[in-house]
Amino acid sequence: MSAVLQHVVDMVSVGGLYALMALGIGLIFGIMRLINFAHGELIMVGGYATWLVVDLPGVAVIVLTLAIVVLFAIGMERIAFRPLRDASPATLLVAAFAVSYFLQNLALVMFGGRPKPFTFADTLIEQVTIAGLRIPQLQVMSLVLTVLTLVGLAVILKRTNIGVQMRAAAQDFRMARLAGIRANRVIALAFLISGVLAWVVSVVYAAQIGQISPTMGLQPVIVGFVATVIGGLGSLSGAVIGGFLVGSLTVALQALLPGDLREFRDAFLFTGLLLVLLVRPSGIIATRALKERV
Amino acid sequence: MAGARSPGITAWWPALALVLLLVAITVLVGLASPSLQRVATEMLIRVVIVVGAYIFIGNSGVLSFGHVGFMAVGAYVTAWLTIPVAQKPFILPDLPQFLALTELPVFPASLAAGAAAALVALFFGIPLMRLSGIAASIGTFAMLVIIQSVFSHWDEMTGGASSLFGLPTYTTRWVALGWAIATIVAAFAYQHTRSGFRLRSSREDPVAAASFGVSITRERLVAFVISAFFVGIGGVLQAHFLGIVVADSFFLASTFLVIAMLVVGGIGSVSGAVIGVVVVTVLGEMLRRAEGGIDLGVVALPARPGLREVGLAAALLVILIFRPRGLMGGVEIPVPSILGRSLARRGARIPTSESGK
Numbered sequence: 001m002s003a004v005l006q007h008v009v010d011m012v013s014v015g016g017l018y019a020l021m022a023l024g025i026g027l028i029f030g031i032m033r034l035i036n037f038a039h040g041e042l043i044m045v046g047g048y049a050t051w052l053v054v055d056l057p058g059v060a061v062i063v064l065t066l067a068i069v070v071l072f073a074i075g076m077e078r079i080a081f082r083p084l085r086d087a088s089p090a091t092l093l094v095a096a097f098a099v100s101y102f103l104q105n106l107a108l109v110m111f112g113g114r115p116k117p118f119t120f121a122d123t124l125i126e127q128v129t130i131a132g133l134r135i136p137q138l139q140v141m142s143l144v145l146t147v148l149t150l151v152g153l154a155v156i157l158k159r160t161n162i163g164v165q166m167r168a169a170a171q172d173f174r175m176a177r178l179a180g181i182r183a184n185r186v187i188a189l190a191f192l193i194s195g196v197l198a199w200v201v202s203v204v205y206a207a208q209i210g211q212i213s214p215t216m217g218l219q220p221v222i223v224g225f226v227a228t229v230i231g232g233l234g235s236l237s238g239a240v241i242g243g244f245l246v247g248s249l250t251v252a253l254q255a256l257l258p259g260d261l262r263e264f265r266d267a268f269l270f271t272g273l274l275l276v277l278l279v280r281p282s283g284i285i286a287t288r289a290l291k292e293r294v
Numbered sequence: 295m296a297g298a299r300s301p302g303i304t305a306w307w308p309a310l311a312l313v314l315l316l317v318a319i320t321v322l323v324g325l326a327s328p329s330l331q332r333v334a335t336e337m338l339i340r341v342v343i344v345v346g347a348y349i350f351i352g353n354s355g356v357l358s359f360g361h362v363g364f365m366a367v368g369a370y371v372t373a374w375l376t377i378p379v380a381q382k383p384f385i386l387p388d389l390p391q392f393l394a395l396t397e398l399p400v401f402p403a404s405l406a407a408g409a410a411a412a413l414v415a416l417f418f419g420i421p422l423m424r425l426s427g428i429a430a431s432i433g434t435f436a437m438l439v440i441i442q443s444v445f446s447h448w449d450e451m452t453g454g455a456s457s458l459f460g461l462p463t464y465t466t467r468w469v470a471l472g473w474a475i476a477t478i479v480a481a482f483a484y485q486h487t488r489s490g491f492r493l494r495s496s497r498e499d500p501v502a503a504a505s506f507g508v509s510i511t512r513e514r515l516v517a518f519v520i521s522a523f524f525v526g527i528g529g530v531l532q533a534h535f536l537g538i539v540v541a542d543s544f545f546l547a548s549t550f551l552v553i554a555m556l557v558v559g560g561i562g563s564v565s566g567a568v569i570g571v572v573v574v575t576v577l578g579e580m581l582r583r584a585e586g587g588i589d590l591g592v593v594a595l596p597a598r599p600g601l602r603e604v605g606l607a608a609a610l611l612v613i614l615i616f617r618p619r620g621l622m623g624g625v626e627i628p629v630p631s632i633l634g635r636s637l638a639r640r641g642a643r644i645p646t647s648e649s650g651k
Contacts, residue, residue, distance in 0.1 A: 270436040
């Protein structure tokens, strides 16, 4: 019984993390048809930023690293994606690939390829016992952080003026512009928010795997990407649903697959993705974003 | 591949020009250092891969992230068929009997490997080609992850994440040149078939093409399979150039490189694919030398791993921003005006630009 409960806790915490990844990618896609592969590198930037300033007091670390990740997020939009705003989604995707490759190798040049230990929030490894379940504090923290971020984002998107503008832009960018929404501001804000989301993931993820490396953003970005697609590219609630779905599926496959098949987990996961795509090419929650315009 | 209508002489000019360019490079590099000759061989192998990928991506307009997976199929199949029988028990002790006792000459083995890649493409393509746009690109990406995951964990067949070695290294630059020419000719020949024309029409306007009775799914599948064959051959050539096969080398970094070369040259023409390979290779080679450290007399830049990739990514971004349609802009190498006029006088057909807007 408690084993099942443990898996449920795992599913929720892994799913929450994936949901945050998917939201960061989905938010940008909805507004500018860009699948931001470089989102994973924001996580890597967060990891290295923390590593650089880890000796400062905790609050300073949080403020500084958050600022750095957001700066990178806004910077990549300003430098790489803004000049390409009218390009085809394929060109944008290749540009995102290039930014990702650039940042990854920049990290390699600056810090070398060897993984470095991630010691921020070290004490969180210890376990607490809740209702007979032994749960690492880290999992509790990541759960709390994830829920807070999701709620915060929902409040911003539903209640604030700029949030409504962003949702409008995500639904129909051209129409939103005609209605007087400023493209540059909305897009910059979307990147800012995606930067914050990436920062949260970077803290939780780096603490979970305990180390940072130039390619650490790869795994989360791939899952986040899958989650966004399954949920429905361009739909924000779809991204959250997709995140939890993929998270649960990953944990379930890990738990249920027999030992010698477990290593093929990714193959099963992506076969699942293919099947979802074939049945519902635009994901669980279809948006107008994916319809091809004639 | 007999054409539906025989293309005019001038329509073959770009193919001839590209072949001459590659032959010239291959011959001239014979005067240079062995290390440059190796670079040239690698470049010719990439021509096979990138032009192979172009056959699908360029003609259909669907960006594929999965083609590197076909390289993996080609490389592993040729490894199973060509590693000497005497060495197989040490390299892959659990290989099935019929493979453990087989040792084919390299050329039939490469054809078999290409055919295997084409078969895998057929298997994935039947469901995948029904998708279009971003969903299709993501589908091909899923295919790449599946292929990669299988090869890097299938211990008895691939040795898992460790590398396979013992492949005969027969890929000289002349072998690579031969396959590069074959691939370029095949790419042009395909474009002049009915299927090629139909596919290109669906790229320009899927709705209009479908209304003329073009089965987009079918034509895409044809191009996908042909394309996979040549990319598989590219994997074969690379395997027999390096002498080893590593599962991890067929993943995102190679995918990025293939896409980068295609986009730099221009996704819409064979010339773009070839020029992209040449430009990226030259650029990469220059950066590689810089990576080894430059002494400018006053300042000496130290050696830094990763510097080449940083430069490559930056160059790609700059090209994307200033020439979003690539260096060739989707057009083939034009017929020189003198040649064009003399052919026109003899009544030959002058091709109109084959590219889209």
